[in-house]
Amino acid sequence: MADAEKTLLPKLEFFCSTGISRMDLARTLSYDPALLKISLQNRIIPAYNYLKSLLLSEDKVMKILKNKPWIFLENLSKNVVPNIELLRELGMPPSGIALLLAHAPNIVMKKHELFSEIVGEVKELGFEPMKSSFVSAIRVLSGKKTIWSRSSEAYRKWGWSEDDILSAFKLNPMCMTNSEKKIMETMEFLVNKMGWPSASIAKYPTVVCLSLEGRIIPRCSVVKVLFSKGLMVEENFSLASVLCPAEKPFLERFVIRYLDQIPQLSNVYKRKVDIHDIDD
Known part of the structure; x- marks a missing residue:
């Protein structure tokens, strides 16, 4: 004792x-x-x-x-230290190593041979060790293969090709970690309710990672109102310009500038007013 x-x-x-x-x-x-x-x-x-x-x-x-x-x-000298040294040799900056270690220390604890294989695969796919996407790709490819298969199948249901899936993964690796339910609900809304082509979403996979209720629907509701009022006919906008900016730039471009014409637009964004209740 x-x-x-x-x-x-x-x-x-x-x-x-x-x-x-x-x-x-x-x-x-x-x-x-x-x-x-x-x-x-x-x-x-x-x-x-x-x-x-x-x-x-x-x-x-x-x-x-x-x-x-x-x-x-763990005996850190057995796997952790060699794994970290491998990342350093590839040119990953301290910030990238810290990011991986802080969010997924279990990955750097993998057997060195397996870790090397995963890192090699990420490098072959064209990810650059200097960028944070390299860390994200390691995290995704270190996960269960069933997660990748599940996500791939969900995207294929919306017409994505294998090249589309791989391209989306390279743009945002985390798009392959979404649940099938999340993917299907987001694609259903963007394609069937907003009319964006499925192929265009593959070019901006970050949007599939965004909150449907907290971000996508509120912003798209604003856009629908602006369209219904004919205020965006000449606007040069895209899926990315609506969903990807931080809140302040979005509000400045799509809400604040139109409040004189549509005083209720702010409440549409906050989902306090349904778009169908906006006065003609």
Whole structure:
């Protein structure tokens, strides 16, 4: 049985020194009590310092400790260190490595041979290690093959070819992680209710990742009103110009500038007024 004062107390004190709250620490240790069995000096502190050198933030290391503590149980020199070194050799900047480590530390824990294969596949597809999309592609291709198959099948139902799917993946890898329900509902709305060609959506796959209720429908409702009033006849707009901009630029272009003509337009955007209730 562990000597509480000699072995457990120093570990608890160290974990608390990282900034994790006592409540979160209690949850973490109850979820993975093996953290109290490994060596503080030989495993926990070296792992913490290594992660901190990569993440450049104590807060980010604390979040990993709180949410994905199993990386501290790993012998980092076996897979994690070689995997990180591979990314460095390819030219991935510290920000990219930190991004992958912060959001998916389980991926850098994969066996080095498997990790190398995934990274090689991402590179062959034309992704550049200097860009964040390289990290996103690693995350997607590290996932279950069934997820890719499910997403591909959903897009094919809307007429996308294999080239369309691959092109969309290259533009935004995360479009291949959406659920079938999310893909089908978004495509149904954009194609059947808004009239955008399915092939054009393949050119802007980011839109499939956006919230249907929180972003797509409110913005498209505004566009429908503007069309019904004949105010966008000469507007040079596209799917991307409506759905991709941040909120402020969208509001300035499509809402604020038309409030004199359509005072209720702001409420249409906020979904407080149905487009059919706008006065003619």
